[in-house]
Amino acid sequence: MKIFLANPRGFCAGVRRSIDCVNFAMNFHKPVYVKHEIVHNTHVVEGFRKKGINFIEKISDVPDGSILIFSAHGVSRSIFLEAKNRNSLSILDATCPLVKKIHTRIHRASKNSQDVILIGDPKHPEIQGSVGHYERNERSKIHVVNSLHDIDHINLRNTEDLIFSTQTTLSIDHTKLMIKKLISKFPKVEGPSSSEICYATRNRQEALRELSKKSNTILVVGSKNSSNSNSLLKLSRKLGKEGFLIDTIKEIEKISFNRSLPIGLTAGASTPSSMIFEVIKRLNRIGFDEIQEISPFKKEKMIFRFPRFEN
Known part of the structure; x- marks a missing residue:
């Protein structure tokens, strides 16, 4: 097992x-x-x-x-x-710091009276914070879209001078579809110089694709309000796998595993290693006693400078 x-x-x-x-x-x-x-x-x-x-x-x-x-x-x-x-x-x-870059880009657009289309969940604090870096004016505004349907209902005064940005923790596949439709509807829309999906979000989704080739059931260790963990869960199900989001050890008890088939284990970018180890220990107790780590999809060496006190 x-x-x-x-x-x-x-x-x-x-x-x-x-x-x-x-x-x-x-x-x-x-x-x-x-x-x-x-x-x-x-x-x-x-x-x-x-x-x-x-x-x-x-x-x-x-x-x-x-x-x-x-x-x-x-x-x-x-x-x-x-x-x-x-x-x-x-x-x-x-x-x-990756979110900070989006704040800077949105603030600059507002100063230039450009409309901004922001792809993401309007209830998520990252999106709410990003929207709050757009200085309101009479000539332009910021629009939040979370679905293809939302794009159909965007009203713009000026379709010639606008940009789009994205939440950092979204599904890569869903975001690609959103961007494709945006460009189709607003051919002049200007995107960022590179993807704003966080490198870690992207790497974990690509690693999950590799994991799905070897696993029948996939467990995503993460909390219910974690956007990147939910993106992993949605991707596992899109890939045709039985997917579960595990926030507590008790949630493992509710799953009926097919013990003749291997399971895959991944975790969102906000999940501590201690929780991952606890899940592995619990799986060991019910018979999953062989562990194999898939070769790294990509080694992560990113380090961000520590902030200084302000005031």
């Missing part, structure tokens, strides 16, 4: 950096507050809560003299400025 492990899997450089920010902040013996969940993983968030870290949604809930950390998903320009204007706060911006 065999388990095939996808490679790469688990933490990406942006997630690791944001978690390092929280660990670093705890050394200063001040109250530490994080705007939103630092990453979308219940085990990471609950682990920090037990250490006294506070997760909030309103900057007004942060007491003077505290350390405030912005999550990996990023925040709007107005929220950033609200925090900066609180001179008593020490701010660590843990926004993923």
